[in-house]
Amino acid sequence: MQFAISEDFLDKIIGLIEREDRAELTIILQDLHFADIAEIIDELNLEQAVFLVKLLDSEKTSEALMELDEDQRDRVLNALSPKEIAGELGEMDTDDAADILNDLPDDVAQEVINQMEDEQHIEDIVDLLRYDENSAGGLMAKELVKVNENWTVTGCVSEMRAQAENVTRVHSIYVVDNGNKLKGRLSLKDLLTSSESTPIKEVYIPKVDKVNVNTTGEEVARIMRKYDLEAIPVVDELDRLVGRITIDDIVDFITEEAEKDYQLASGISQDVEANDSIWDLTKARLPWLVLGLVGGIGAAAIMGRFEHMIAEHAILFLFTPLIAAMAGNVGVQSSAIIVQGIANDDLKGSIGNRLLKEVLLAMLNGFILAILLFAYTFITEGGILTASAISVSLFAVIIVAGLIGTFVPLFLHKRGIDPALATGPFITTSNDIFGILIYFMIAKTIIGI
């Protein structure tokens, strides 16, 4: 079993495209999984990619399009006519088609909709367009298998067969009443193990997990993870069944969220990848670096106010990078724990308790580190006063840094702002400034200048 495209195979495909050998390409690619075809298209230049998309069946390319790197997909779609895009969308699941339409310019999207043929499919897709992308409505697909509670098992098998043709994977069969209200579900396992003459009303499971169209993506992910669900039905405000969300979409959602948080913690502000252009990478990285530069200038300005001490107490200045680094490290540790706790929805207790715990934790860490630093400075530099000044300041800086790292994400979250913004460079930079200010103020007091 091979789960990746080899260089040789890719070269062969490129050669065939250059020679426009349509027959051979069709034969080679017809058995390939759409995810592999996507991997190939990602490696091609635009002209080659468009050639391949136009050559292959929409059934195959539509699914491959969804797996493409976003930039490459935008370029390919840009090179297709509205009619060709409509052809691809006709083969897609409604949720994927809606995502594509959402990304197109309004006039192109309208033209594509006009070109589509299957009325029901268009209606479903347009219906999905009105939901926020990050809500259950925006994540769901219209494809599902449902039966009426008033049917019998025998009576609904043919109906289900017809519906199943349009659904890639059947997870559950949803049971609705005459008004399309969700009543319960019928598992395939039940179907497998129950007799065909039974009326649906008697066999369906009335307890069914469901979410509302307005439930956020994060909440849907949490629920599906918590209850190990592989699909969840989505209902509207009147409890009518309008769609379902499958776990593969949630896996993508979870992965993207985790990557976004990781990047924010690392000072990268957009969804970029190692293979993106230098320009895209710069756009994602430079703003945080400028923030760091401004913070560093602020720190230099603060140190400048204590410059009169530099001749006699040069040692204080030698330890400023240490103070800044420790303030940054402690702040990032605290904020990361809080951001993760918020994301997993398992923070317990009030903000006050949380800050108290962080103070205790910072005091413990700070005490150990301050002792170590005191020992080092006392032995190497001599002078109990200087050693005390530096280590007591470190102790204080660690506590303040921990508090800032804890408070800021909690505060942002309360205000409805993504707390992950407060990790990484943001905390590091603000803690640098506060840390150095506190450091010099305490050191000055202790040394008594």
Place this chain on the structure above:
Amino acid sequence: MQFAISEDFLDKIIGLIEREDRAELTIILQDLHFADIAEIIDELNLEQAVFLVKLLDSEKTSEALMELDEDQRDRVLNALSPKEIAGELGEMDTDDAADILNDLPDDVAQEVINQMEDEQHIEDIVDLLRYDENSAGGLMAKELVKVNENWTVTGCVSEMRAQAENVTRVHSIYVVDNGNKLKGRLSLKDLLTSSESTPIKEVYIPKVDKVNVNTTGEEVARIMRKYDLEAIPVVDELDRLVGRITIDDIVDFITEEAEKDYQLASGISQDVEANDSIWDLTKARLPWLVLGLVGGIGAAAIMGRFEHMIAEHAILFLFTPLIAAMAGNVGVQSSAIIVQGIANDDLKGSIGNRLLKEVLLAMLNGFILAILLFAYTFITEGGILTASAISVSLFAVIIVAGLIGTFVPLFLHKRGIDPALATGPFITTSNDIFGILIYFMIAKTIIGI
């Protein structure tokens, strides 16, 4: 629909436990999902938790045990007798039971195995114990539905029904030959839409994604994500079907990996949560802080070697926190992009090309930042020589920091070490030291002391 336990409900449960009202508790809890029961047990003290676990059916508690916070689970298991643990394990899926046994002390595990009753179940579990936890063998469960290629659809329905009783979710029906070699699969959809008299040999899909018992967890996750799989069969070296991995286990695996990487990038070395004890949190955080302290002391020592310049060029010392911060930020940005690229397996090109790209990127960012810093220092401090010295050094430091941030994770990965170790405090600390060294060396050369 309610997807979380309210405070009031929890208080009620605790009250009933204190009064030992077994009858009422059983009634209230019998309809609750095991994930909700786990959420309740997580909130109880040990005595209350054990009371509840002993009270409820093993069928319910065994699944709840798997959803518990790991620390709480260990405590609860510790309070149960081997016979009671055996009872719980008897109701668990084989993969979960094997995970529990793996975490128990060897002698307790042996005692539990001796107490178990279902021979086949024990055999399956013990079989799973020999695989590495992070391999497909360690992730798979023995529960699956399989049919022989020589049967007919009609002939195997009853067989499948019997097997399905032991499998929580039927994803695919696997087709094997007489020697248990995996031949293909039969989707439930096919079953739904094909006639009962057809022989299996004619309807099964011979193309089936599969992994070997030794495939790593990361690779399994990548394959299941890439191909949107909900379950994947696992075969041994002789291509015999030995188990299957379901997507819910992979969702947990992906989430845990992402959290681990996030924590490493934030300077937290173990799998801790905001609610863990201060002692656990200190153990996870202190080592990285000590590393930062040592780095800071190193930076101070380097600066000490240039102390003779401090009287005349105090300004150089004021900017050391800025230089250290920028070196750290750039390093973390570079390493995070590389670590994520490695995790997603989409790094293209050689290490040389990667480093060249990083140099170009760092030059672009560094040039912009150096110009800004030059302007600031020139205007506020005067002196073209000093302003040049500081800004040229910044430019050089950014390039070196980017190279270190790129090279170290790539190097660790080549050596088979988790590259995520090289993010966060590790990169920050080493970049602080290198940054300050380079800064003073360049500044000294330019100013000409």
